[in-house]
Amino acid sequence: MSTPGMRPQPQLPTLHLDFPMSLGTFSEYAAAQRTVDYLSDHHFPVEQCMIVGTDLKQIERITGRLNWGRVLVGGLASGAWLGAFVGLIFTLFSNENGLNVIISTIFLGAIFGAFWAAIGYAATRGRRDFTSVSQVVATRYEVLVEHKSVQQARELLGQMNGDAAPPHEAAPSGPQRTYSEAQQSSQYGQQAPAGSNPQTYHGAQSPQYGQPGTSEPQQPEPPRYGQRSPESDGN
Known part of the structure; x- marks a missing residue:
């Protein structure tokens, strides 16, 4: 229900993709921009792409003495x-x-x-007593594409690089995760480290219904009355 005299607010474009998949990570924004520009030149639907800068840092350049x-x-x-x-x-x-x-x-x-x-x-x-200029930049940039078009994008970039693999530049060392990896949560509300298997990260899983589980070895039952024990059969 709208209030009379109130104009509707213009809707801003949402920064969201349907099931995004990583197309490549880059250490500089120019490389990520060049990748999307190449896709646009080859008539790829670039409205299904998104560039995400992660691990933000502030850089202050000293310009002189004051x-x-x-x-x-x-x-x-x-x-x-x-x-x-x-x-x-x-x-x-x-x-x-x-x-x-x-x-x-x-x-x-x-x-x-x-x-x-x-x-x-x-x-x-x-x-x-100095003058400076500051800027907030990202440590690395990741190009994301919707899952329905990721294969087409990888084929185009394979033609760009001369191979079938998507471009991945060297990223900073350390236990850092990309944006797509951070979106994938593991079981029980915890997140697995980058590059690890979520199933093995959380240890052994409990057996499902109908599947045999691992149990400790059981001791042999004592022989009943009238039956021979295994030790006596061996002798």
Whole structure:
């Protein structure tokens, strides 16, 4: 039941595939992108593909040293650009000399920018005397395809690489699992390690109904009255 006057929210595309299967793992995004692009060039339904980045990490690249001189110069430059933009807008709606307006706004903007830059740098108290840029990247990327088209995709990639095996680049060493392996849960709600057999990982299974199970050796029953024992028969 919809409320009058309320517009329905646009539905975003769902990042989900029906029974996805791994087509390959790559250490760089460019390699995964090149794989999907090759499939698209050969008229493969790439809407059934998905690239999943796993094992996220943050990289911070230091770009330079920071001191009071650089802080003030950067504040002056940014404030001057802002002042020039404001001055240009004022000249459109003012009958005064446009050059004088632009020069005054640049001067005021430079002072304002240097003031705020000095306040921001003083607040750090010398604990961050450097500039940097940061980015969140994935350690490896996995290409997934729906199960109904995975064989077709592998055949196309076999033509790309000259063999029948899907591309698998070297992934980082260590007990890491791919996205498809993480989706497969083993019995009793636990997950088996990557590359292991879930049936052998959880140890021996209990015998099913109608199948003989393994039991400890039983001691022979004592002979009944009137029967000979096996020891006496051997003698």
